[in-house]
Amino acid sequence: MSLINLVDVQVLGDERGHLNVLEANRNIPFAIQRVYYLTATQPGVSRGFHAHKELEQMAVCVAGQCRMIMNDGHSVEEVMLDSPAKVLHVGKMIWHEMHDFSDDCVLLVLASDYYDEQDYIRNYEDFLALATRN
Ligand code: TYD
Numbered sequence: 344m345s346l347i348n349l350v351d352v353q354v355l356g357d358e359r360g361h362l363n364v365l366e367a368n369r370n371i372p373f374a375i376q377r378v379y380y381l382t383a384t385q386p387g388v389s390r391g392f393h394a395h396k397e398l399e400q401m402a403v404c405v406a407g408q409c410r411m412i413m414n415d416g417h418s419v420e421e422v423m424l425d426s427p428a429k430v431l432h433v434g435k436m437i438w439h440e441m442h443d444f445s446d447d448c449v450l451l452v453l454a455s456d457y458y459d460e461q462d463y464i465r466n467y468e469d470f471l472a473l474a475t476r477n
């Protein structure tokens with residue numbers, strides 16, 4: 344099973360442009376409790392390098408692009424988020440890294456819960472031990 348699960352964004356378009364729709368519990372598989380977005384990411388900076396025990400997220404570059412690496416402890420896959428219509432599901436227990444942010448990148452993230460540092464696994468060895476224990 345692929346680690347790259349892109350949701351089906353509803354893209355409504357007419358001569359004025361595009362209107363992209365995401366709806367909780369419809370094309371987003373959870374109720375959205377938090378929204379955050381990364382902007383002005385400095386050249387050469389990579390982010391992420393963690394997994395979540397329970398949190399589920401959707402990530403989309405609403406402008407610009409970045410490269411997302413997804414790792415479930417067994418396999419590693421990557422995807423370029425380079426379109427507002429490419430919305431990636433980042434499930435629980437996925438070690439994820441974002442690289443190669445374009446200068447204009449706005450990475451929007453929809454999250455299933457409020458911020459909770461206790462839900463983070465920030466140490467890669469800890470992640471691997473948990474992800475491969477079964
Ligand atoms: P973090 O999730 O580690 O970002 P990244 O993995 O992209 O580098 O968050 C960076 C800091 O911001 C960290 O100290 C936690 C804090 N933070 C919040 O307080 N609330 C939030 O909703 C998020 C996402 C982060």
